[in-house]
Amino acid sequence: MHIHSFRSAPLLALTALLFGCVTPPPVGQTPPPPPVRVPVTAPPSFAAAPMYFYPERDQDAGRQDRDRYECYRWAVGQTGFDPGMTPVSLPPPAPPPVVRRDGADVAAGAVTGAVVGAIASGPRHSGSGAVIGAIFGAAIGAAAQESRAQAAERAYAAREQATEAARQAASEPLDRFRRAMSACMAGRGYRVG
Numbered sequence: 787m788h789i790h791s792f793r794s795a796p797l798l799a800l801t802a803l804l805f806g807c808v809t810p811p812p813v814g815q816t817p818p819p820p821p822v823r824v825p826v827t828a829p830p831s832f833a834a835a836p837m838y839f840y841p842e843r844d845q846d847a848g849r850q851d852r853d854r855y856e857c858y859r860w861a862v863g864q865t866g867f868d869p870g871m872t873p874v875s876l877p878p879p880a881p882p883p884v885v886r887r888d889g890a891d892v893a894a895g896a897v898t899g900a901v902v903g904a905i906a907s908g909p910r911h912s913g914s915g916a917v918i919g920a921i922f923g924a925a926i927g928a929a930a931q932e933s934r935a936q937a938a939e940r941a942y943a944a945r946e947q948a949t950e951a952a953r954q955a956a957s958e959p960l961d962r963f964r965r966a967m968s969a970c971m972a973g974r975g976y977r978v979g
Contacts, residue, residue: 837964843975857970864966867959883938891931892924899923 841850862868903919904912968978 837967838979839971839976840979841975842977845975853971853974853976857967857974860970861963861966865959865962867963869960869963883942885935885938887931887935889931891927893927895927895930896920896924899926 845853899919899922900916904916907915972978
């Protein structure tokens, strides 16, 4: 029985050494690796570009003001959208996910695999069992870490896609209003610029 305990002593020392490698450094002494960030595009501005109408029939200033007012009211009535009264606001964009690929899961998987491999293999083959377990544990840890990182990136991409759809939906009524306003002013003898 003492022979087995002498053979498992190196295994216990190796396990203790590997567990010592996984402990995180004290806060403030070693900076963490920089996170990988998904690039963020700036949201487009919803401030509509001004519309210019140039009189082609020598309309005076009073006539131009009246035509603009009447066409504005007509376009509101046709589209149901009043850009002067309807604020367009969207929620602020979500911050990109912080995706860490720092190897912590790989190291933890290797240590766990080494311990499980050493215990499961028995006293005669505990060294080779620890090595095999460490290899498989590291592979499983790497796969788990990458899977979490990809899931975070997919969730962020889905949020960005939904935000872009909301932006397009918010700009659609304004586009319809601008087309109606342009058609009305063109019918009254103005060139739209």
